[in-house]
Amino acid sequence: MNSPLHIPVLKNEVINHLNIKPEGVYLDCTLGAGGHSKEILKKLNSSGLLIGLDADETTLKPTHTRFSVFGSSQFSLHHANFLYFPDILKKLNIKKVNGIILDLGLSSMELDQKDRGFSFQNIGPLDMRYNKKNSTTASELLNKISLIDLKKIVKLYGEEKNYSKIAKSIKQYVKNDKMKTTLDLKEAVLEVIPKKKSNKTLARVFQSIRIAVNDELNILKETLKNIKKFLKRNGRVVIISYHSLEDRIVKQFFIKHSKVCICPREIPICVCKKDPPFRIISRKPILPNNTEILKNRKSRSAKMRVVERT
Template sequence: MPEIHPHVPILVNDVLEHLVTNPNGIYLDGTVGFGGHASHILKKLSPDGLLIGMDCDSDALSYTTERLSKISQNNFKLIHNNFRYYPEILKKLKINKIDGLLLDLGMSSYELDTPDRGFSFNSNGPLDMRFDISKGMAAMDYIHSESEAGLAKVIKSYGEERYAKKIANSIVQCIKAGKMSTTYDLREAVLSVVWGQHRLKSVSRVFQAIRIKINDELESLSISLINAEGMINIHGRLAVISFHSLEDRIVKKFIQRSSLSCICPKEIPICVCNQIPTFNKVNRKAIIPSSGEISHNPRARSAKLRLAERI
């Protein structure tokens, strides 16, 4: 019987094939979660290899410590922190460079399925949505402290939601009526002003927007990619699994730009930028899950894996 874990990892074979190219290397899984990818990476490493796992979620880390200990006692370390701080964390561990970095973005199935974490609009719970419940501002505090215009901007830019202004106004009315403390309150605030058969998509986009905002997700991703240039060894690999277009755009643009040998404006006849390319694309297009994987794990449906090699 295969073991059942709180989260099913996505595109595992592709991640393993393309990320782990040196069994004696040091690999960082910045979103180690329940150790789905990490357990496979660890199995591929020799006794000289090392896996570092980071996650904001301490529940996940307790589980993963036990899970990985069954594979190896000595060649993994787990750290409770935001992956955006990985250069500092590695420095403290006296590690200068790594051979691969994996980021499997967003939330785990456990986080989504635990009503108390406030990520899901399908179950009622407090409006929290923090990956790290030990710090930062919960969604409820953010929503209550933000202006209507500020809410509309966040819903528009991080949710790409066309009814952002209407929804922001509805949220503010609910706050005034004392009805904005649970996930169902937020869901209702959206459903009371958006009509049509796709209205749940609007709810989903609003939850995504607030989650991105309070966890500062896009900034963490951008900073981590920029730092990858200095932290990954030559021939080492970067692998990012994203779940929506805002994340994927950042990853795609980063890889595209860092593979260029000139970034001078087109009008300039000779190159003056002295740009040195730092990454090469491993695959021309993003890798997406097969229909078989999606039928076993519907949460894989929007995943995109992009890979690059440090040159």
């Protein structure tokens, strides 16, 4: 892996908000280069454990090597989609953890590697899978999807207003057997959009297809449902998202599951006796400051939200 190492976003904020107990068990659902995990490991004593998951197998070995300064019994790294974190915990015989972090999306190593096909700024195969063992690449998806479904993807996951023109152009490229590389996709988009702001449109279209290839939003929703069962009392969940679709899902989930009373307003005394599983720690999302954004431009869209298990 020759790309520069991923710089962990909101590193201090993540660590402060996880309230790390030295003997605790922490689950990093998006290990990446291990930037956040490494900081967690520094705070653990010999009874503590860090469990790291990543859907991208290529990230595990270098991160494992980077962690060799810590005792091997201090961490346990797994090639797994975070959707399956309950299975990993079961395998490790762990019922509940003290804290969970999800730093969503892709790492800068993945973005920079040409052969992964995530970036319109590189030329490479149109792949976009986090897990190379999954069956459908972006190219395969675009080749088999209907025009109607493609329009939906670009509109909903890319929040792109020119979705119709773009989807039609992509399908025209498919018809001409020309949808195999990032350059093919880039050209199909550029053909039908105004040149001004084209980078923003390209970013949105590439994002929309990446979300579809990896089923990112459904996986996030399903994973959130499982978290309360596996988090100890007063344990914290920290989630960093990088676009409004993810942040909306996280925000709405946290609000819904931290509501103390859901009685209709007309009822003067609470009858629902609702005992919410979470309490919100950060009402407003926590954002990187200007210094961090200057050092790491990729952090600029980050939004971090935190809840605590009641």
